[in-house]
Structure formats: C-alpha cells, structure tokens
Amino acid sequence: MSSATPKPYPGCDDDDPVTLAALAQLAAAPFGPVDHARIKNAVREILYAVGEDPDREGLQETPDRVARMYAEVFAGLHTDPAVFLAKTFTQSADELVLVKDIEFASCCEHHLLPFLGKAHVGYLPDGQVVGLSKLARVVDAVARRPQVQERMTETIADLVMNELKPRGVGVVVEATHSCMSIRGVRKPGALTVTSAVRGLVKTNASTRAEFMSLALGRG
Numbered sequence: 001m002s003s004a005t006p007k008p009y010p011g012c013d014d015d016d017p018v019t020l021a022a023l024a025q026l027a028a029a030p031f032g033p034v035d036h037a038r039i040k041n042a043v044r045e046i047l048y049a050v051g052e053d054p055d056r057e058g059l060q061e062t063p064d065r066v067a068r069m070y071a072e073v074f075a076g077l078h079t080d081p082a083v084f085l086a087k088t089f090t091q092s093a094d095e096l097v098l099v100k101d102i103e104f105a106s107c108c109e110h111h112l113l114p115f116l117g118k119a120h121v122g123y124l125p126d127g128q129v130v131g132l133s134k135l136a137r138v139v140d141a142v143a144r145r146p147q148v149q150e151r152m153t154e155t156i157a158d159l160v161m162n163e164l165k166p167r168g169v170g171v172v173v174e175a176t177h178s179c180m181s182i183r184g185v186r187k188p189g190a191l192t193v194t195s196a197v198r199g200l201v202k203t204n205a206s207t208r209a210e211f212m213s214l215a216l217g218r219g
C-alpha cells in the first residue's frame with residue numbers, strides 16, 4: 001500500500017498496488033524465488049565453456065547482471081495473473097471488447113532466446129467488464145516465462161475465460177522469434193501468428209470472423 005513497497009525485481013517501474021501485490025508472490029512461488037547465486041555460478045560455467053575468461057574486466061559483473069535479468073524476464077513464473085482480473089465493473093454493453101497491439105517480450109523455452117511481438121485480446125462481456133489495462137497486465141505477466149508461443153496464447157485465453165467469465169474470448173499473438181532470426185534457419189522476417197478462441201468466439205462463425213478481422217485488421 002505504501003510507496004515504500006519493495007520492488008519485486010530490478011527495473012520494475014510499476015506503482016500499481018495490485019501489480020506489486022501479485023509480483024510480491026515471489027516468496028510463495030512453487031519452485032522458490034529466483035536463486036541469484038545459482039544463476040551466477042551457472043553463467044560463470046557457460047562463459048568458461050564457450051572459451052571466455054569470466055574474470056576478465058568486461059565480464060566480471062556479467063553473471064550478476066544475467067541473474068538480475070532472469071529475475072526480471074522470468075518474473076511471471078512467480079506471479080498469478082488472475083489477480084489482475086479480480087476487479088470488474090458492471091456494464092450492460094455486450095459487444096466485443098478488444099485491446100490490440102499489446103507489446104510483449106517473452107522467452108522461447110527451447111533456446112532461451114527472446115520472442116517479441118504483439119498480443120490482441122478480445123472478449124464478449126456477460127454483464128461484467130474489466131479495466132482495459134488489466135488485459136495488458138495479464139499479457140505482460142504471462143509473457144515473462146520460458147514458453148512456446150502457442151501455450152502463451154492459450155494461457156491468456158483461459159485466464160480471461162475462467163476469471164472474467166465472459167461469453168467468449170479471442171486471443172491472437174504475433175511474434176518474431178530470435179531463435180529463428182539469429183541462428184538456425186535464420187529467417188529474420190518470419191512472423192508467427194497464433195490464436196486461441198473460447199466460448200462464442202469459438203462456436204459462432206460470425207463472432208469469430210468479426211474478432212479475427214478486428215484483431216488482424218491493419219486499416
């Protein structure tokens with residue numbers, strides 16, 4: 001509540017009490033909080049293994065920096081995004097609500113390289129709406145985990161469906177994967193598009209078409 005609430009990870013610039021409370025779940029994480037010492041040791045080992053000298057001047061602080069970086073980019077492992085959907089408002093409008101172009105950074109679980117993109121999250125209210133920013137907070141919290149894009153997309157859709165209980169949900173995620181750009185197949189321009197639909201957005205063809213057209217429309 002107070003402005004003295006400790007920041008849950010380095011670089012966190014969030015002051016929203018709900019967000020801070022969610023991120024403060026670090027201590028109750030199922031696999032324990034991020035183990036800085038262990039990451040630092042592992043990064044030293046990797047540096048040795050690739051033929052570097054972790055004690056040379058430029059690398060001396062790198063294991064610590066990497067540990068802090070992982071604590072930040074994997075903060076979602078220790079956050080329950082459902083808390084962002086707990087506060088709702090009664091609203092009679094029942095047409096599609098869509099928040100587009102929510103930028104995110106996630107991490108591919110195969111190579112631990114970033115995948116970056118935009119998420120579009122829409123739902124058909126059933127008497128209750130949620131603050132628009134909370135959809136973006138859900139995307140951000142879910143993104144901060146090692147994962148595949150398909151699972152990220154499904155996780156966001158299931159959260160909105162289960163917590164808000166709307167008549168339907170649609171999520172589209174568009175991303176470029178560093179593991180396809182800087183190594184391996186090296187196709188920097190390739191864009192991966194995934195979708196997850198629930199409820200009426202899944203079963204009603206015209207609702208689904210409307211969602212897809214609005215989510216992917218560029219005009």
Ligand SMILES: Nc1nc2c(ncn2[C@@H]2O[C@H](COP(=O)(O)OP(=O)(O)OP(=O)(O)O)[C@@H](O)[C@H]2O)c(=O)[nH]1
Nearest residue numbers: 108109110111147148149150177179180183184185
């Ligand atoms: N389905 C899916 N695949 C992903 C995602 N991120 C990365 N990948 C893919 O995961 C696959 C891992 O393939 P593997 O053959 O096990 O690993 P690899 O030898 O490093 O594969 P290459 O990238 O083809 O060199 C690659 O095809 C990646 O493009 C994702 O979010 N979803």
Ligand SMILES: [Zn+2]
Nearest residue numbers: 108110111179
């Ligand atoms: Zn990858």
